[in-house]
Amino acid sequence: MTAAEINRTILAVWRIEQPRLVTGLSRLLRDVPLAEDLSQEALVAALEHWPASGLPEKPGAWLMAVAKRRALDHLRRRRMLAEKHDVIARDMAQEQQAMPDPDSALDDDIGDELLRLIFTACHPLLSREARAALALRMICGLTTEEIARAFLVPEATVAQRIVRAKRTLSVSGLAYETPRRDQLSERLGSVLEVVYLIFNEGYTAARGEEWLRPQLCNEALRMGRVLTQIAPQEGEAHGLLALMELNASRTASRTDAAGDPILLMDQNRARWDQLQIRRGMLALSRARELGGGGFYVLQAAIVACHAQARKAEETDWRRIAGLYADLAGLVASPVIELNRAVAVAMAEGPGEGLAIVDRLTHEPALKSYHLLPCVRGDLLQRLGRHEEARAAFEAAAELAGNQREQLLMRRRAAEAGAAMPS
Amino acid sequence: MRFMSIVTSSHPPGPPTPQLLEAVHKLADREIKAGRMLDSGGLMPVSTGAQVRIADGKVSVIDGPFVESKEMIGGYAIFELRDKEEAVALAVEFMQLHKEHMPGWEGTCEVRAYAMPHWDGVCEVDARARA
Numbered sequence: 001m002t003a004a005e006i007n008r009t010i011l012a013v014w015r016i017e018q019p020r021l022v023t024g025l026s027r028l029l030r031d032v033p034l035a036e037d038l039s040q041e042a043l044v045a046a047l048e049h050w051p052a053s054g055l056p057e058k059p060g061a062w063l064m065a066v067a068k069r070r071a072l073d074h075l076r077r078r079r080m081l082a083e084k085h086d087v088i089a090r091d092m093a094q095e096q097q098a099m100p101d102p103d104s105a106l107d108d109d110i111g112d113e114l115l116r117l118i119f120t121a122c123h124p125l126l127s128r129e130a131r132a133a134l135a136l137r138m139i140c141g142l143t144t145e146e147i148a149r150a151f152l153v154p155e156a157t158v159a160q161r162i163v164r165a166k167r168t169l170s171v172s173g174l175a176y177e178t179p180r181r182d183q184l185s186e187r188l189g190s191v192l193e194v195v196y197l198i199f200n201e202g203y204t205a206a207r208g209e210e211w212l213r214p215q216l217c218n219e220a221l222r223m224g225r226v227l228t229q230i231a232p233q234e235g236e237a238h239g240l241l242a243l244m245e246l247n248a249s250r251t252a253s254r255t256d257a258a259g260d261p262i263l264l265m266d267q268n269r270a271r272w273d274q275l276q277i278r279r280g281m282l283a284l285s286r287a288r289e290l291g292g293g294g295f296y297v298l299q300a301a302i303v304a305c306h307a308q309a310r311k312a313e314e315t316d317w318r319r320i321a322g323l324y325a326d327l328a329g330l331v332a333s334p335v336i337e338l339n340r341a342v343a344v345a346m347a348e349g350p351g352e353g354l355a356i357v358d359r360l361t362h363e364p365a366l367k368s369y370h371l372l373p374c375v376r377g378d379l380l381q382r383l384g385r386h387e388e389a390r391a392a393f394e395a396a397a398e399l400a401g402n403q404r405e406q407l408l409m410r411r412r413a414a415e416a417g418a419a420m421p422s
Numbered sequence: 423m424r425f426m427s428i429v430t431s432s433h434p435p436g437p438p439t440p441q442l443l444e445a446v447h448k449l450a451d452r453e454i455k456a457g458r459m460l461d462s463g464g465l466m467p468v469s470t471g472a473q474v475r476i477a478d479g480k481v482s483v484i485d486g487p488f489v490e491s492k493e494m495i496g497g498y499a500i501f502e503l504r505d506k507e508e509a510v511a512l513a514v515e516f517m518q519l520h521k522e523h524m525p526g527w528e529g530t531c532e533v534r535a536y537a538m539p540h541w542d543g544v545c546e547v548d549a550r551a552r553a
Binding site: 008009011012013015016019055057058059111215218221222223224225226229230275279 | 454455456457458460461500502504505507508510511512514515518
């Protein structure tokens with residue numbers, strides 16, 4: 001094995017063990033960010049020792065033993081400092097008692113500690129970007145460099161975000177906070193938001209040249225699965241997992257061999273990942289059993305309509321239109337309303353869809369949203385109103401953010417123009 | 423990346439020891455909770471199944487009796503992981519449990535990546551097929 005291969009192997013082992021290291025250590029130190037630092041120190045120790053000694057038979061126990069030694073050193077230092085400043089020091093013996101022995105810590109159910117870890121990393125006090133970086137680092141074991149590459153920002157920016165976030169947690173006394181069970185649903189929103197942000201960051205990446213961006217989808221999916229395990233009564237957690245699994249099931253069919261995007265209705269459905277669809281449907285039905293009708297559950301239900309249609313023509317647009325109406329009742333958003341217009345047009349006809357779109361044309365939030373005139377042009381075209389359709393597509397081309405979309409809009413404008421009676 | 427780990431053994435399997443069962447169950451539980459393991463299962467001996475073969479241009483169903491082949495597939499697990507190194511690390515951990523809790527057992531855990539469109543080698547085949 002080359003040195004790089006050995007390092008990759010060590011990183012893989014460490015990533016698998018990391019959640020248990022952090023949870024075990026934070027229980028002892030009562031400080032999640034510090035526990036995360038020490039788990040990194042255990043990694044450094046492994047990178048120093050294992051290339052020469054080979055991998056230990058029980059790498060998890062080895063890493064835990066190292067981290068435990070570091071934690072004890074830390075507690076001792078803290079005690080000495082406290083004594084020096086004449087502050088009441090905590091009884092060392094008591095701390096020793098709280099110390100997990102490496103084996104039992106590995107056996108313990110870490111559910112509650114993991115919950116604490118996730119809720120600390122995704123604390124609403126932190127910015128969304130900081131939460132995302134901290135979650136990827138503390139829960140998924142990504143390095144700062146990997147997070148930076150995935151989010152296309154400089155490494156120093158991510159490092160700074162993490163340091164600031166940890167400091168914020170420490171000075172706010174949130175470094176070891178137990179979310180009460182009755183606060184769970186409320187606080188969960190902040191966690192789900194971050195997981196969905198990470199997923200979308202990967203999902204909307206146009207091309208997979210940088211493999212880490214699509215990898216973000218998998219990290220988000222993993223976190224989603226973890227959340228449904230440790231907070232199984234939360235319908236929205238199952239809803240978000242369903243939404244992510246169902247969207248990710250189309251990954252293989254979303255781009256052609258040249259990397260150009262293929263629209264949902266034109267995708268080869270045989271390439272949709274049926275294992276992932278089954279998992280998504282399972283999560284969705286679990287969410288429904290829990291009475292879920294929230295933001296993520298409704299979106300998952302919409303995607304499920306597509307996932308279940310074996311052919312594009314079999315899509316249940318009436319149901320999709322109804323779900324968008326439910327969603328609009330939950331979050332007032334003109335973008336959701338525009339989506340509803342598309343579904344209504346498919347279910348009832350372009351005229352009915354156009355009536356909704358026309359009500360949106362003065363919406364300030366959609367003033368520079370190119371999809372509004374694009375949808376409008378499409379519906380006008382289907383109604384045979386080619387002149388108006390051409391004008392709409394031209395307006396869409398003006399607003400389109402990238403060249404590929406601009407070209408598409410201009411082509412559609414030209415098509416509408418050609419269809420006009422001369 | 424998705425991986426399938428397939429366990430084969432040349433020995434007549436014999437029932438796993440309770441200690442091994444417990445240890446493997448604990449590992450599987452951890453991997454499910456970590457969101458990495460998607461599916462797993464054990465397989466009964468081939469005598470409970472059948473083989474459908476093509477030879478000399480003919481399809482035939484062989485329903486037994488079977489000559490037990492040297493390598494028998496005992497079970498499989500499907501993982502969603504970051505890289506091959508993670509898949510190997512998990513396979514090592516899994517086999518370590520066998521070594522510890524079922525002395526004398528010998529076998530292989532084979533780690534295989536799923537073929538995915540647009541990924542590495544598969545991508546090239548796809549591009550050629552379209553060209």
